[in-house]
Amino acid sequence: MNLRDLHYLIAVADLRSFVQAADRCCISQPTLSTQIKKLEDELGIQIFERTNKKVLPTELGEQIVASARRILKEQDNIKELAATAQDPLAGNMRFGAFPTLATYLFPPLVPLIKKHLPRIRLILVEEKTEQLLQQLRSGQMDCALLALPIYEDFLESQALFDDEFLLAVADGHPLAAKLQVEPDDLNGEHLLLLDEGHCLRGHALQICQTIGADEEQDLRATSLETLRQMVRAGTGITFMPRIAVRDEPGLRYLPFAEPAPSRTIGMVWRKTSARGELIRRLSGLVQDAAKDI
Numbered sequence: 639m640n641l642r643d644l645h646y647l648i649a650v651a652d653l654r655s656f657v658q659a660a661d662r663c664c665i666s667q668p669t670l671s672t673q674i675k676k677l678e679d680e681l682g683i684q685i686f687e688r689t690n691k692k693v694l695p696t697e698l699g700e701q702i703v704a705s706a707r708r709i710l711k712e713q714d715n716i717k718e719l720a721a722t723a724q725d726p727l728a729g730n731m732r733f734g735a736f737p738t739l740a741t742y743l744f745p746p747l748v749p750l751i752k753k754h755l756p757r758i759r760l761i762l763v764e765e766k767t768e769q770l771l772q773q774l775r776s777g778q779m780d781c782a783l784l785a786l787p788i789y790e791d792f793l794e795s796q797a798l799f800d801d802e803f804l805l806a807v808a809d810g811h812p813l814a815a816k817l818q819v820e821p822d823d824l825n826g827e828h829l830l831l832l833d834e835g836h837c838l839r840g841h842a843l844q845i846c847q848t849i850g851a852d853e854e855q856d857l858r859a860t861s862l863e864t865l866r867q868m869v870r871a872g873t874g875i876t877f878m879p880r881i882a883v884r885d886e887p888g889l890r891y892l893p894f895a896e897p898a899p900s901r902t903i904g905m906v907w908r909k910t911s912a913r914g915e916l917i918r919r920l921s922g923l924v925q926d927a928a929k930d931i
Contacts, residue, residue, distance in 0.1 A: 641713060643677050644706040646670055650686060651703040654693050711777050719912050726915045728757035733920070734773065734782035738838045738862050739801075739903060740764040742881045743783070747927040754923060758916070767837045774908060781907040781917050783924065785837045788906055795906045798921055799928045802900040803845065804891040806869045806878040813875070814890045821849040821895070828854040830865055830874040838862075838901075842877045845899045881931050903928070 649659035650670070660667040678685050685699035695703055721729045735743060744762060751760055763770070763779065773779035774793060788795055805819045813823060829846060831853050832839040846852060854874050859865045865876045870888045879901065883891050905921045907913070 639677060639680060641710065643673055644710055646673050647677065647685065647703060647706050648710070650674060650693060651695050651699070656693060708776075715777065722912050722916075725757065726913070727755055727919065729759065730761060731758045731913070731916065731920070732761045732763065732773075732778065732780045734763035734765055734770045734779050736767050736770065736784065736837055737764055738832070738836060738879065739783055739881065741862070742931060743924070743927060746930055747924060750923045750927055751920070755916070755919060774906065777908075780911065780913055781905055781920070783903055784906045785841065786902045786904040786906075788904075792909055793906050794909050794911075795904045796921060797902050797904045798925050800900045800902050801928075802880045802893070802898050803841070803877045804880060804883060804893055805875060806866065807875045807890050807892065808869055808872045809888055809890060810872065811875060811890075813892065816892055819892045819894045824849050824851040827851045828874065830854050830857055830859065830868055830876040832862070832865065833858045833860050838877075838879070841899075841901050845877060848899075881928065 646659065646663055649662045650656060653659045653662065656671050656674075657667050660670040663670060674686065681702075683698055683702075684696055685702055687694045687696055718729060734740075740762075741764075744764075748760065748762070751758065763773070763782075765773070767784055770779060770782040770784060771788070771790065774782060775790075783798075784795075786795055786797055805813070805824075807813050813819065816823065829842065829851055831842050843853065857868065857873065859868065862878065862882050866878070866882075866889070868874060869876055870886075877899075878891060905917060905924065907917050911917065
């Protein structure tokens with residue numbers, strides 16, 4: 639067994655086809671089939687079920703493929719460690735953020751990264767918090783911007799900035815004339831919130847519990863932009879993080895009386911990461927970008 643065999647294994651598992659896997663690996667289909675059969679004989683197990691129409695990993699095969707992915711990821715990590723030792727501010731950087739942040743922070747941040755970290759090849763990922771954490775755990779992600787706190791023993795985090803929440807209302811709403819929102823103003827109100835899986839939903843529910851407001855059960859959105867347009871149409875009111883606030887007709891954004899609710903945004907990375915200097919520089923650029931929004 640060698641690393642090349644593991645590449646073959648993963649290609650077949652991904653594509654469910656020896657023909658397509660052979661094309662990906664730039665070898666002939668008979669050669670690929672022979673190598674996989676040799677690997678199965680060496681291990682004394684069947685890794686794939688074969689029919690005329692499809693190829694599927696066996697239950698044990700799925701576990702072996704998962705191990706193969708981890709091994710090849712560690713190979714990449716070794717190469718990255720060596721490259722980082724030569725130039726800590728160069729190489730690939732896999733960097734993520736959740737949707738209610740990435741949409742508004744990435745556009746001003748990317749030009750700063752290209753200017754100040756020109757030797758970095760940035761790979762941006764926009765995913766929900768749980769998916770980002772999974773990618774951090776597996777080593778697929780170098781670092782990510784998340785709402786703190788994060789309770790994971792294998793992760794480090796650094797708070798970068800606070801993102802205050804405002805109340806978004808339509809111009810014609812009874813609250814639109816107020817200069818700021820007091821907690822009692824929302825007692826008994828029903829607010830539009832994001833769907834399950836968004837960390838902003840959790841923050842919003844906490845605020846609702848504190849001030850005595852409820853969630854509008856019949857309507858949920860998958861993005862802040864959908865919420866914004868629903869509010870503009872007079873469907874309801876919602877919380878909007880300041881980073882997403884834009885001056886536009888038909889909407890008002892009202893600040894809350896102190897202490898105003900907010901979320902803390904921080905950089906999160908693995909404790910074992912070899913990219914410490916790069917992550918430190920990137921964190922500073924994130925703070926610079928957030929100030930200008």
